[in-house]
Ligand SMILES: Nc1ncnc2c1ncn2[C@@H]1O[C@H](COP(=O)(O)OP(=O)(O)OP(=O)(O)O)[C@@H](O)[C@H]1O
């Protein structure tokens with residue numbers, strides 16, 4: 001079994017660190033605060049949420065629900081996913097809880113129900129069944145409030161709701177959420193720009209309604225100890241320097257280190273040793289596997305966008321990418337076209353930023369793409 005999990009639920013023994021964040025988030029939940037969990041992409045938000053759901057202080061005490069709304073583009077779909085998640089989580093549990101849910105969601109009675117012959121729960125819910133989304137949403141919140149255990153609902157990629165065509169979604173959700181005593185929410189997502197606007201501008205409905213937590217890199221030393229231990233258990237030699245080398249190469253972005261070690265682990269044999277050369281070889285093969293996808297992304301960009309993306313990849317990290325100095329250094333056209341290109345790339349989530357010493361540092365969101373750009377251009 002590969003101890004570097006890339007998908008599914010990571011068993012506790014293979015989950016690296018995040019002890020402080022876990023403690024902070026659980027304490028907030030126990031104090032009935034909602035959480036706004038943000039990070040750059042692939043840093044580990046979703047896995048942290050799952051890890052928290054599996055914690056002793058949460059697992060049996062709360063009904064835990066998780067839905068990823070990245071693919072949704074309307075209130076109707078949001079309601080669909082919320083309803084479906086609750087149903088699916090309750091089915092394997094106590095009959096009483098499911099009965100309460102089905103009794104509350106009257107507007108979808110035809111889609112959820114019990115088989116009259118076997119008495120087994122059945123579901124035939126389509127997005128088209130949601131004909132009165134506001135009503136169904138209200139019923140869903142009513143259920144969460146009445147449930148016999150406190151509820152914890154994580155809505156991942158929450159920034160998506162700001163793109164719905166309906167004008168009042170934020171206000172509508174906020175009105176319900178504000179009134180709840182039996183349910184806490186974890187709102188999470190990587191579009192920091194949109195989420196910060198939603199939660200920290202005074203004029204917005206969600207203003208100040210959740211404790212913001214920004215998830216950073218896993219501590220370098222902790223990650224090194226974790227990785228060395230996993231290889232050691234398999235009889236494979238790897239030095240802390242080699243793990244650190246890979247960590248630094250991907251700037252500590254969790255998924256990218258983890259993917260490289262996952263692949264190394266899959267190929268090396270007991271008694272082998274892993275060094276920087278091995279890391280480079282595995283990274284090269286990952287870049288090669290993805291090069292078609294990367295080329296395709298490039299082919300969809302304008303010249304100015306390509307130039308900006310390459311410049312950001314090379315400067316790593318890029319500060320003030322629309323300044324005259326940056327434009328000259330990277331032979332871009334002009335600050336105004338740089339501005340436009342940057343906005344597009346941010347919107348497409350190809351570029352991301354973090355804030356260091358009050359200044360934004362831009363980088364390519366996908367760290368493998370970043371390596372590929374540096375090597376290709
Ligand atoms: N604490 C951890 N221990 C071990 N592996 C981890 C940990 N956190 C994240 N990972 C690895 O990194 C990958 C990415 O994590 P995750 O999907 O949680 O990131 P995310 O921030 O939700 O990303 P996205 O923004 O793309 O949704 C996981 O699939 C897993 O391989």
Ligand SMILES: [Mg+2]
Nearest residue numbers: 045046047156
């Ligand atoms: Mg995620």
